[in-house]
Amino acid sequence: MGEHFFDMTAHIPTSDLPRIVIIGAGFSGLRLAKKLASKPFQVVLIDRNNFHQFQPLFYQVATAGLAPSAISFPIRKVFHKVKNVIFRLASVETIDTENKTILTTIGEIAYDTLVIAVGADTNYFNNAQIEEHALPMKSVQESLQMRNKILECMEAALICETEEEKEAFMNVVVVGGGPTGTEVSGALSEMKRFVLPKDYPELDFSKMNIHLLEASGKLLNGMSEKSSVAAEQFLSKMGVIVDTSAIVEQFDGTTVSIKGGKKLAAHTLIWAAGIKGNPVKGISSESILPNGRVKTNVYNQLQAHPDIYAIGDIAFVEDSLHEKGHPQVAQVAIQQADNLAHNISKPSKKRPFRYKNLGSMATIGRNRSRGRFAVLALSRFFCLGGVAFRAPDVHPWCEEQTVHLPRMDVELLHLRSKFALGDKTKAR
Numbered sequence: 572m573g574e575h576f577f578d579m580t581a582h583i584p585t586s587d588l589p590r591i592v593i594i595g596a597g598f599s600g601l602r603l604a605k606k607l608a609s610k611p612f613q614v615v616l617i618d619r620n621n622f623h624q625f626q627p628l629f630y631q632v633a634t635a636g637l638a639p640s641a642i643s644f645p646i647r648k649v650f651h652k653v654k655n656v657i658f659r660l661a662s663v664e665t666i667d668t669e670n671k672t673i674l675t676t677i678g679e680i681a682y683d684t685l686v687i688a689v690g691a692d693t694n695y696f697n698n699a700q701i702e703e704h705a706l707p708m709k710s711v712q713e714s715l716q717m718r719n720k721i722l723e724c725m726e727a728a729l730i731c732e733t734e735e736e737k738e739a740f741m742n743v744v745v746v747g748g749g750p751t752g753t754e755v756s757g758a759l760s761e762m763k764r765f766v767l768p769k770d771y772p773e774l775d776f777s778k779m780n781i782h783l784l785e786a787s788g789k790l791l792n793g794m795s796e797k798s799s800v801a802a803e804q805f806l807s808k809m810g811v812i813v814d815t816s817a818i819v820e821q822f823d824g825t826t827v828s829i830k831g832g833k834k835l836a837a838h839t840l841i842w843a844a845g846i847k848g849n850p851v852k853g854i855s856s857e858s859i860l861p862n863g864r865v866k867t868n869v870y871n872q873l874q875a876h877p878d879i880y881a882i883g884d885i886a887f888v889e890d891s892l893h894e895k896g897h898p899q900v901a902q903v904a905i906q907q908a909d910n911l912a913h914n915i916s917k918p919s920k921k922r923p924f925r926y927k928n929l930g931s932m933a934t935i936g937r938n939r940s941r942g943r944f945a946v947l948a949l950s951r952f953f954c955l956g957g958v959a960f961r962a963p964d965v966h967p968w969c970e971e972q973t974v975h976l977p978r979m980d981v982e983l984l985h986l987r988s989k990f991a992l993g994d995k996t997k998a999r
């Protein structure tokens with residue numbers, strides 16, 4: 572690797588192979604590293620966690636449906652038999668594009684090619700009060716915090732003096748009617764009906780309200796009208812109070828203020844209303860869009876830095892078919908990783924990135940419900956052959972609940988005994 576034949580505090584072994592540094596071992600970064608395994612490169616994969624997190628099931632951890640270990644798995648395990656992929660547990664702080672190094676919490680690391688795959692962060696739209704009090708769901712830790720908060724609130728409700736106080740502790744408000752908000756609301760409703768009454772027999776759960784607030788006029792905005800309507804009907808049937816024209820303005824930890832003056836008493840507010848890019852410092856400002864995404868050409872390459880690529884949620888690939896950017900979903904991340912692996916391995920046969928929408932899905936509820944719609948939705952889903960996401964490994968829980976679809980190798984969908992809204996209109 573020419574002049575970069577030095578190794579710094581990160582103790583990356585020296586090598587004659589060109590070094591590809593990947594920041595982030597999420598859906599896209601991990602996939603890319605796997606695709607480059609045993610290819611003539613030295614691949615350095617860096618993540619601030621030494622485990623990969625399966626984000627689509629965070630809501631199951633948050634609602635006590637799954638243990639954290641069921642949706643996290645060690646990154647090193649993936650590369651047990653791979654010699655050219657080196658993992659380092661570190662947080663990347665800055666990119667020095669001139670010297671082709673990155674500064675991390677364990678020192679500098681040189682690169683020949685750099686891939687930014689850092690994903691997205693929660694977007695509070697500059698509302699500091701909501702950021703202070705709301706519960707996000709962008710990591711296993713945050714999902715656990717949510718679960719703990721809900722349980723702490725039940726404990727607090729037990730010792731309240733008044734009914735009003737009690738209800739405020741029991742109530743949960745979910746903001747954002749996309750797939751995450753919809754799924755978490757369904758899971759909360761089941762937690763309210765089937766789990767919490769066993770642990771807290773002294774509480775009257777008919778007094779617990781789960782509100783799902785969305786501002787855009789409908790749930791599952793990126794999906795078909797039929798799915799939106801069905802999701803709202805399902806959730807209402809499950810006892811969730813859905814309001815699709817509610818703009819949440821403030822939350823001070825005890826009261827949710829909605830535009831127009833309405834107020835809801837609740838100590839728990841789950842924020843599933845938006846995400847934003849959070850690029851690593853050091854790249855040219857012209858590559859960063861106001862929403863924090865990193866602008867790339869159709870090869871996921873930064874115009875200002877031809878040796879740097881961005882993939883996954885962080886990337887905004889210029890494409891006339893996706894003027895607002897590709898949806899920030901696992902399939903885009905995976906497909907971009909595959910395409911980039913091809914382009915890096917075969918530079919003379921470079922292919923532009925073209926997103927193939929395999930469909931999207933939101934699941935509402937688990938185990939205890941039976942309904943006509945569930946059957947229809949599932950069969951439609953299978954007819955379309957659509958699927959929402961794919962996991963890089965199989966967890967114990969997932970082995971049990973996995974659906975293998977012919978067009979993919981390891982597809983992870985916890986379909987069994989669930990309501991599902993299958994949809995191939997537009998992924999979120």
Ligand SMILES: Cc1cc2nc3c(=O)[nH]c(=O)nc-3n(C[C@H](O)[C@H](O)[C@H](O)COP(=O)(O)OP(=O)(O)OC[C@H]3O[C@@H](n4cnc5c(N)ncnc54)[C@H](O)[C@@H]3O)c2cc1C
Pocket residue numbers: 594595596597598599600617618619620623624626627628629630661662663664688689690691708709750751851882883884885899900901902904932959960
């Ligand atoms: C609650 C929730 C539910 C979702 N449900 C679905 C779904 O049902 N279907 C679907 O298709 N998609 C879903 N998504 C979206 C999907 O998870 C993302 O599109 C996908 O994870 C994006 O992959 P990525 O590689 O870009 O980023 P990520 O998977 O987020 O990975 C980014 C990685 O970068 C690491 N990282 C970040 N910054 C640094 C740094 N500075 N230094 C070191 N490491 C860093 C992080 O630790 C992380 O491991 C969901 C997301 C969430 C949050």
